[in-house]
Amino acid sequence: MSNTEFPDGPPPFEDPFRGEDVEQRIYGTILQTREPTAASAIxxxxxxxxxxxxxYLSWFADLGIVTPHDGHPTTYERNNAYFEWRRINRLAAEYSIEELQQRVQELTTRIEEYEDTYDAAMPAAVDAVATAEASDNRTIDDIYSDLGDWATAREERTRYERARQQRAGAKSE
Structure with a gap:
């Protein structure tokens, strides 16, 4: 099926940035890049x-979007810290201190439930196979799903708390 059959639909996965300008295509490629890559490959x-x-990669490096690595040739990789910072700023801008605090409390409750359920302080401390074997009604897939959700909740709580602190700091200035 070609994309012309569905002009409002998403582009084919093989070419998700077709039709966008070069800057957007490079940016989109950087978002998908997980290791240092030469400009020629991009x-x-x-x-x-x-x-x-x-x-464009030099400009993105100046903005902090990519990290250049010296060498011949110079390679570039996505700067995950930039995207984390951007997400926290967006949360701080979109939500009130009270909404951010409420979300931190909800996530903390969810995390504490997982800690109680698995008698562990963090997901990495849980042996999923042993836990599944000891359980009468929980499959290993259920446990891995819980561990993934638990890890995500911990990361999300950190983001929301940082956004809350940022918002509170901006309010007191």
Whole structure:
């Protein structure tokens, strides 16, 4: 099925940035990159000149979006800290201190329930296989699902708490 059959639908997975400008295609490629990559490889992936890719990657590096790694050639990788900072700023802007605090409390309750259920302080301390074997009604998939949700809740609580602190600091200034 071609994308022309569904003009308002998403582009094919193989080419999710087709039709966007070069800057957007490079940005989108960086979002998907998980290891240092040369500008020439990014240029090839987004179908642009390597000089153009280097120009945008240098600009993204100045903004903190990517981290350049010296070498020959210079490689670039996504700066996860930038995206974490951006997410926290967005939460601080979108929610009130009270809403952020309420979400922190909800997540803390969920985390405490997992801690009680698994008698552990964190998901990594749980042996999922042993726990499933000792359980009469919980499959290993159930346990892995809980552990994933627990880990996500811990990460999310940290983000919301940082956003709450940021919002509280901005309010007191």
């Amino acid at each position: 240029a090839k992936q987004v179908d642009c000149d390597p000089k153009t890719a280097r120009k």
